[in-house]
Amino acid sequence: MANPNLFFLFLLLVVPLSLLLLLTLILRPRPVKIPIKNRHVFITGGSSGIGLALATQAALQGAKVSILARNLNKLEEAKQSIKLSTGIDVRVFAADVRDFDALKKAIDEAGEIDVLVCNQGVFVPGELETQELEEVKFMLDVNLVGCFHLIKAALPAMKNRRDRRPCSIALMSSQAGQVGIYGYTAYSASKFGLRGLAEALQQEVIGENIHISLIFPPDTETPGFAEENKRRPQLTNIIAASSGTMKANDVAKKALQGIKSGSFIVSCNFEGFLLSVATAGLSPQRSVMMAFIEVVAAGILRIAGLFFQWNWYESIAKWHAKGK
Numbered sequence: 001m002a003n004p005n006l007f008f009l010f011l012l013l014v015v016p017l018s019l020l021l022l023l024t025l026i027l028r029p030r031p032v033k034i035p036i037k038n039r040h041v042f043i044t045g046g047s048s049g050i051g052l053a054l055a056t057q058a059a060l061q062g063a064k065v066s067i068l069a070r071n072l073n074k075l076e077e078a079k080q081s082i083k084l085s086t087g088i089d090v091r092v093f094a095a096d097v098r099d100f101d102a103l104k105k106a107i108d109e110a111g112e113i114d115v116l117v118c119n120q121g122v123f124v125p126g127e128l129e130t131q132e133l134e135e136v137k138f139m140l141d142v143n144l145v146g147c148f149h150l151i152k153a154a155l156p157a158m159k160n161r162r163d164r165r166p167c168s169i170a171l172m173s174s175q176a177g178q179v180g181i182y183g184y185t186a187y188s189a190s191k192f193g194l195r196g197l198a199e200a201l202q203q204e205v206i207g208e209n210i211h212i213s214l215i216f217p218p219d220t221e222t223p224g225f226a227e228e229n230k231r232r233p234q235l236t237n238i239i240a241a242s243s244g245t246m247k248a249n250d251v252a253k254k255a256l257q258g259i260k261s262g263s264f265i266v267s268c269n270f271e272g273f274l275l276s277v278a279t280a281g282l283s284p285q286r287s288v289m290m291a292f293i294e295v296v297a298a299g300i301l302r303i304a305g306l307f308f309q310w311n312w313y314e315s316i317a318k319w320h321a322k323g324k
C-alpha cells in the first residue's frame with residue numbers, strides 16, 4: 001500500500017469493523033424484550049418520587065402495578081394520584097423492607113411478580129466523622145439488605161412461574177453507586193453493594209430467563225431529595241453538580257426503557273452514560289454497539305475520569321484552605 005491516504009482509510013475502516021465483528025462473535029447478540037403489558041410490576045418505594053413516577057408510567061403502559069412502602073397514608077395518596085392522572089387502580093402494600101416476615105406476607109399476598117423494582121431508598125448525607133453509626137446502618141439496612149429481603153421473598157415464585165416469558169429484577173442504584181462521592185460513605189457503600197449483588201445474581205438466574213437491571217440516576221427532583229438537600233454538605237453539592245439534576249419522570253422513563261430491553265446497566269443522562277462506559281468493569285453486556293463503545297472509549301474516558309477527580313480534589317483542597 002504505497003499511498004499513505006489509502007493506508008489510513010484502511011486503518012479507519014478495517015480496524016473498527018473487525019473489532020465489531022469480533023465483538024459480535026463473542027456476544028452473539030441475543031436481544032431480550034421484557035413485556036410489561038398485563039404483567040405484574042411490583043415497585044417498592046412506589047409512594048414517592050422516582051417510584052411513584054415509575055408506577056404511573058408502568059400503569060399507563062398497561063401493567064398491573066403494585067406499590068409497597070412503610071406509610072399507608074402516603075400509599076393511599078399515591079394510589080389516588082395515579083388514579084387521577086391515569087384512571088387506573090394500583091394495589092398498595094404497607095411493609096418495611098427491613099422486616100422480612102412482613103415483607104414476605106405482602107409479597108405472597110400480591111401474587112407472582114413479573115417485574116420486581118427494588119427502588120426503596122434512604123439517604124442521609126454527611127461526613128462519616130459526624131455521622132451516627134445508627135444512620136450508617138439504617139442506610140445499609142434499607143438500601144442493601146432490604147433488596148436481599150425483597151429478592152429472597154419474590155424469587156422463588158418468579159422462578160416457578162408458568163408463563164416462561166422473560167422477567168426482570170431491577171435495582172435502583174445511583175451514580176453515587178458508580179463513583180464514591182464526598183458525604184456519601186454509607187450511601188455509596190449501600191449502592192456499590194447492589195452492583196455486587198446484581199452481577200452475581202445475574203449469573204444465578206439467567207437460566208430462568210430472569211434479567212437484572214441496575215439503574216444509575218443522578219440527583220433527581222423528588223420529595224426525598226428536597227429533604228436531603230436541607231443537610232447536604234456543600235462539597236457534596238459541588239461534586240454531585242458534575243452530573244446535573246433530572247426530573248423523576250425522566251428518570252422513570254429511562255429506567256422503564258432499560259428494564260424492558262433487559263439492559264444490565266441503565267444510565268439516565270449523558271454524564272451517566274459516560275460514567276457507565278468508564279466503569280463498565282466486567283459487567284455483562286448484550287449490546288454489541290455498547291460493547292464496541294466501551295472498548296474504544298476506555299482510554300479516553302479514563303482521562304476524562306481523572307480530570308473529574310482532579311477537579312473534585314481541587315474543590316476539596318480549596319474548601320480546606322478556606323479554613324472550614
Ligand SMILES: NC(=O)C1=CN([C@@H]2O[C@H](COP(=O)(O)OP(=O)(O)OC[C@H]3O[C@@H](n4cnc5c(N)ncnc54)[C@H](OP(=O)(O)O)[C@@H]3O)[C@@H](O)[C@H]2O)C=CC1
Pocket residue numbers: 044045046047048049050051068069070071072074095096097098119120121122123142172173174175216217218219220221222223224225
Ligand atoms: N432523588 C435522588 O436524587 C436520587 C435517588 N436515587 C435512588 O432512587 C430511589 C428513590 O429515591 P426518591 O424517589 O428520591 O426517594 P423518596 O424519598 O422520594 O421516596 C422513597 C420511597 O421509599 C419508601 N421507603 C423508604 N424506606 C422504606 C423502607 N424501609 N421500607 C419500605 N419502603 C421504604 C418511601 O416510603 P415510606 O417512607 O412510606 O416507607 C418512599 O415511597 C432510592 O433508592 C434512591 O437512593 C438515586 C439517585 C438519585
Ligand SMILES: CCCCCCCCCCCCCCCC(=O)[C@@H](N)CO
Pocket residue numbers: 123174175176179181217218219220225228239240241242243271272274275278301302304305308
Ligand atoms: C468519566 C466521565 C465522568 C462523568 C461525570 C461524573 C459525574 C458524577 C457525579 C455523581 C453524582 C452523584 C449523585 C448522587 C445522587 C443521589 O443518589 C442522591 N441524591 C441521593 O438520592
